[in-house]
Amino acid sequence: MSKHILLVDDQRDILRLLRSTLDTLKNKELVIYEAQSGEEALLVASRDQIDLLVTDYKLPGMSGVEFMRKVRARHPEVRVIFITATTDREMRDDMLNSGAFGIFDKPIPLADFLDSVERSLGFVQTIFAPELTAEAEAVQESETQHVKVSDLLVNFRQDFNADAVFLLNDRGLINARTGNLRDPSMEVSLIATLMQIHNTSLKVAKVNRQEAIESYHVFRGDAHDLLFIPVTALYALLVAGEGLAAEDRILDTVRGLVALRGQVDKSLASLGVTGQLKFKTSPLATPPVSAATVKNTEQLARTPPSPEMEALLKKALGKKAEEISTDDFWTTAAQDLARKSTNPEVLSLEEAKKMGLISDDNS
Numbered sequence: 001m002s003k004h005i006l007l008v009d010d011q012r013d014i015l016r017l018l019r020s021t022l023d024t025l026k027n028k029e030l031v032i033y034e035a036q037s038g039e040e041a042l043l044v045a046s047r048d049q050i051d052l053l054v055t056d057y058k059l060p061g062m063s064g065v066e067f068m069r070k071v072r073a074r075h076p077e078v079r080v081i082f083i084t085a086t087t088d089r090e091m092r093d094d095m096l097n098s099g100a101f102g103i104f105d106k107p108i109p110l111a112d113f114l115d116s117v118e119r120s121l122g123f124v125q126t127i128f129a130p131e132l133t134a135e136a137e138a139v140q141e142s143e144t145q146h147v148k149v150s151d152l153l154v155n156f157r158q159d160f161n162a163d164a165v166f167l168l169n170d171r172g173l174i175n176a177r178t179g180n181l182r183d184p185s186m187e188v189s190l191i192a193t194l195m196q197i198h199n200t201s202l203k204v205a206k207v208n209r210q211e212a213i214e215s216y217h218v219f220r221g222d223a224h225d226l227l228f229i230p231v232t233a234l235y236a237l238l239v240a241g242e243g244l245a246a247e248d249r250i251l252d253t254v255r256g257l258v259a260l261r262g263q264v265d266k267s268l269a270s271l272g273v274t275g276q277l278k279f280k281t282s283p284l285a286t287p288p289v290s291a292a293t294v295k296n297t298e299q300l301a302r303t304p305p306s307p308e309m310e311a312l313l314k315k316a317l318g319k320k321a322e323e324i325s326t327d328d329f330w331t332t333a334a335q336d337l338a339r340k341s342t343n344p345e346v347l348s349l350e351e352a353k354k355m356g357l358i359s360d361d362n363s
Helices: 012-023 038-047 064-074 089-097 110-121 134-143 149-160 184-207 250-270 307-316 327-338 349-354
Strands: 003-008 030-035 052-056 079-084 102-105 164-169 174-179 217-219 225-230 235-241
Touching: 003 012, 003 038, 003 110, 012 030, 012 110, 030 038, 038 064, 052 064, 052 110, 064 079, 064 089, 079 089, 079 110, 089 102, 102 110, 102 184, 110 184, 149 164, 149 174, 149 235, 149 250, 164 184, 184 225, 184 235, 225 250, 235 250
Parallel strands: 003 030, 003 052, 052 079, 079 102
Antiparallel strands: 164 174, 164 235, 217 225, 225 235
């Protein structure tokens, strides 16, 4: 079934960029229309079905939100992605509150843009494995008694009133999630950056000769706060929510997140999923967690497993983390440095030979 995309921008170069970017998907189901004004775009929308509207926020004679409402009057189910150069907070809130699927600043991050387009049109495959038959599901549930990872995330989100909780792997893929970021447009870039932090934490732990790593990353933001914490060498948790890192909440949030990490770690271990470096929780780094802080964790320990999650993790998490050795790097660097003089006015023996000042026979 074909999907129809309408691109609207008064700059021809922007339209050409968006069109060529969408062409890289090589999806024969896509039908793409272009318009340089709201009036022209409304004419297109009146004649054809529109599944996704990609529009500049500032159009001649009207705002992108006003234009979106006119299109939705004819196509109520249309998804909308805004392209904007504005940094005005009220305008951005106007776009977010309108129900926009994504908002991208110029210059447009093309990887994130494509990700939003695919998700908005349903082209991205679900992170869960295909549903099992009722008989296979019953057998699988009876054989395993680990906690559902998805339920752990859902209950943490409810307990702490978070916007979203993600379980990420070291390749930057989302293995389980509940909720959404307030502005999901930059999800790809955000997760890729966070996994770089995760990999850096592993290197620091190795240099520091740690058997366990206690790495907590807290980012305060206007829309919401972000908390990022490793589970194993292959997995990490990301939590987003308004006020989670406020002074009066940060300690409870971190304690609850540590408790969640422990439960997720047990669930992954029950599936045989481990990393080369196991992140154990030290007594000092894990303060006692009150019953009010995590309400449903103990009940979840007796919850039947999620067959979809189990099948996913068994399939996707079989690879082992590669151990990165820095010995060869530093040995080579030291040898190269040793050949050079620290005095800029003194030539090394090799440099003198290259310049023809001495022959290869000289010592």
